[in-house]
Amino acid sequence: MSLASALKTGDVTELPSRRDEDWRWTDLRGLVRVLPESAPKFDGQVAAGPFAGLADGEILFVNGRHVSTNGQGEVMALRFVAATDKTSQGASYALVVEPGASLTLLESHEGRAAGYVTDVALDIAVGEGASLTRIVLVDDDAEAVDVVTARVELGAGATFNQTVLTSGARRQRIETHVAHPGAHAQVRLDGIYLLNAQRHADQTTVVTHDGVDGVTSQLTKGMVADQARGVFQGRIIVQPGADQTDARMGHHALILSDKAEIDAKPELLIFADDVACAHGNTIGALDEEAVFYARQRGIPELEARAMLTEAFVGEVVERIEHDGARELAAAWVAKQLGREE
Amino acid sequence: MLSINNLHARVEDKPILKGVTLEVPAGEVHAIMGPNGAGKSTLSYVLSGRGGYEVTEGTASLNGEDLLSLEPNERAAKGVFLSFQYPLEIPGVPALTFIRTAVNAQRRARGEDEIAAPAFLKLAKEKAASLKIDFEMLKRGLNVGFSGGEKKRMEIFQMAMLSPKFLILDETDSGLDIDALKIVSEGVNALRSPDRGMLVITHYQRLLDYIKPDRVHVLAAGRIVASGGPELALQLEAEGYDKYVGAAA
Numbered sequence: 001m002s003l004a005s006a007l008k009t010g011d012v013t014e015l016p017s018r019r020d021e022d023w024r025w026t027d028l029r030g031l032v033r034v035l036p037e038s039a040p041k042f043d044g045q046v047a048a049g050p051f052a053g054l055a056d057g058e059i060l061f062v063n064g065r066h067v068s069t070n071g072q073g074e075v076m077a078l079r080f081v082a083a084t085d086k087t088s089q090g091a092s093y094a095l096v097v098e099p100g101a102s103l104t105l106l107e108s109h110e111g112r113a114a115g116y117v118t119d120v121a122l123d124i125a126v127g128e129g130a131s132l133t134r135i136v137l138v139d140d141d142a143e144a145v146d147v148v149t150a151r152v153e154l155g156a157g158a159t160f161n162q163t164v165l166t167s168g169a170r171r172q173r174i175e176t177h178v179a180h181p182g183a184h185a186q187v188r189l190d191g192i193y194l195l196n197a198q199r200h201a202d203q204t205t206v207v208t209h210d211g212v213d214g215v216t217s218q219l220t221k222g223m224v225a226d227q228a229r230g231v232f233q234g235r236i237i238v239q240p241g242a243d244q245t246d247a248r249m250g251h252h253a254l255i256l257s258d259k260a261e262i263d264a265k266p267e268l269l270i271f272a273d274d275v276a277c278a279h280g281n282t283i284g285a286l287d288e289e290a291v292f293y294a295r296q297r298g299i300p301e302l303e304a305r306a307m308l309t310e311a312f313v314g315e316v317v318e319r320i321e322h323d324g325a326r327e328l329a330a331a332w333v334a335k336q337l338g339r340e341e
Numbered sequence: 342m343l344s345i346n347n348l349h350a351r352v353e354d355k356p357i358l359k360g361v362t363l364e365v366p367a368g369e370v371h372a373i374m375g376p377n378g379a380g381k382s383t384l385s386y387v388l389s390g391r392g393g394y395e396v397t398e399g400t401a402s403l404n405g406e407d408l409l410s411l412e413p414n415e416r417a418a419k420g421v422f423l424s425f426q427y428p429l430e431i432p433g434v435p436a437l438t439f440i441r442t443a444v445n446a447q448r449r450a451r452g453e454d455e456i457a458a459p460a461f462l463k464l465a466k467e468k469a470a471s472l473k474i475d476f477e478m479l480k481r482g483l484n485v486g487f488s489g490g491e492k493k494r495m496e497i498f499q500m501a502m503l504s505p506k507f508l509i510l511d512e513t514d515s516g517l518d519i520d521a522l523k524i525v526s527e528g529v530n531a532l533r534s535p536d537r538g539m540l541v542i543t544h545y546q547r548l549l550d551y552i553k554p555d556r557v558h559v560l561a562a563g564r565i566v567a568s569g570g571p572e573l574a575l576q577l578e579a580e581g582y583d584k585y586v587g588a589a590a
Binding site: 287288289290292293294295296297298299300301303304307308310311312314315 | 389390391392412413414416417418422423425428429431432433434439440442443444446447450482499503
């Protein structure tokens with residue numbers, strides 16, 4: 001059951017539905033009655049992506065097809081562009097970071113059409129002692145259905161840092177699986193979702209600690225307004241023998257409207273002794289006292305709320321190591337909240 | 342300047358202010374003293390427009406302009422500044438960012454140009470130095486982890502930056518040691534000017550040793566029950582509020 005297999009066979013009964021425990025908050029079967037036709041090869045020009053200027057090179061997919069790979073270096077842009085209205089597309093890409101190497105992957109999912117259905121699958125191997133920072137910016141059309149799944153295999157002593165930034169879609173799921181070997185490997189797994197209108201975003205992560213002495217630090221923050229729906233499913237599995245694992249998961253969200261919804265499921269499955277694991281999950285409204293305080297100083301209500309929301313998710317932005325990506329993330333948050341300078 | 346006439350206000354169904362009448366001319370500092378529960382904080386919140394209070398009767402205006410129909414930010418842009426008894430901590434918003442946002446929002450509301458960054462920073466450095474505020478503190482989240490004294494100094498700093506026409510100081514002395522009280526009072530006194538009015542709300546006379554009022558009013562059970570010169574504060578300090586509480590009831 002997956003969107004990828006449904007796209008291959010054209011059979012909508014292959015779509016994940018609410019009967020699948022892991023998909024019950026992101027029901028695709030109930031939404032997609034007919035799969036749109038497969039996207040054609042795109043002949044037009046594709047405008048520059050959001051990370052243009054920050055990367056040494058670019059790997060470009062349009063309508064599910066690999067179009068070009070230009071340049072190389074330690075900072076690479078990986079772009080998936082949906083360019084044709086009401087079509088479907090699937091893409092997959094495999095990436096290996098050689099032992100000891102370092103890569104910053106600036107990944108964008110760019111909806112430049114309306115009402116498309118897209119599936120992207122990434123297979124990522126990070127070698128021993130290697131380091132990967134993955135920044136994922138998902139900018140979908142309001143009527144799009146988008147599923148992005150990454151499977152990340154880490155070597156001993158590897159470092160993997162991820163930040164997902166999303167404004168949602170009609171239905172959207174960003175799923176990340178990390179096989180964590182322990183052995184001094186380090187994982188930072190973060191996300192920000194800022195959703196309005198009827199948008200939906202699901203951030204699902206599964207981290208499996210297989211060896212001793214691994215570290216996972218996870219922080220996702222979000223805001224839902226209007227009738228939007230945010231989903232966070234975080235699972236950390238500590239296998240037998242994965243002692244001295246240090247895993248911390250936080251998900252904190254703001255609900256700014258009575259009709260908006262957040263569904264959160266943090267799960268820690270611990271089969272080892274001598275581990276430090278913790279999770280925190282909070283959902284609430286903005287502090288009305290703080291809103292009044294800002295307004296009393298002359299800041300109009302909407303601006304005050306946006307400023308406080310920006311500050312709330314700013315903690316996640318600050319954790320991005322790459323300077324250019326961090327600035328871009330901060331600018332993206334400001335733009336989503338209508339606070340462009 | 343500030344004119345309050347027969348102001349009645351309630352919280353839910355409970356009347357708190359029961360006919361407050363008060364005139365603070367430009368250039369004057371008036372103190373409002375009173376026992377706990379007299380309505381002192383309610384008066385400051387009603388004047389600044391906090392939610393949860395319903396004005397049932399009466400008026401309040403600044404320089405002839407009605408305040409009660411305005412949003413809190415519109416009142417701020419007209420020049421009303423409330424110094425909070427317990428200033429809020431705003432994590433993730435550096436003090437400088439917060440204040441610059443406020444300054445520019447007020448300027449926009451008045452149809453003025455926004456202040457340029459260099460001019461803003463220069464002004465902020467000057468005012469911070471005069472209040473003995475470490476400039477580095479202004480780059481951190483507003484009031485986050487600050488002591489009570491530091492928070493009050495930050496309130497005075499915001500006043501100095503926003504240059505309001507009318508100040509309401511709600512229990513500014515609470516939580517301050519004597520050194521902090523002196524610095525805060527000097528900051529307030531530096532803002533005294535012929536075209537600015539102040540309302541100093543306090544339970545204790547102590548603050549009025551440092552911020553000398555022109556007039557003192559006693560608020561008890563939602564009404565002004567006595568008014569006089571600075572000597573009234575000393576008399577209250579000696580005699581307590583008992584006779585006013587009795588008289589008002």
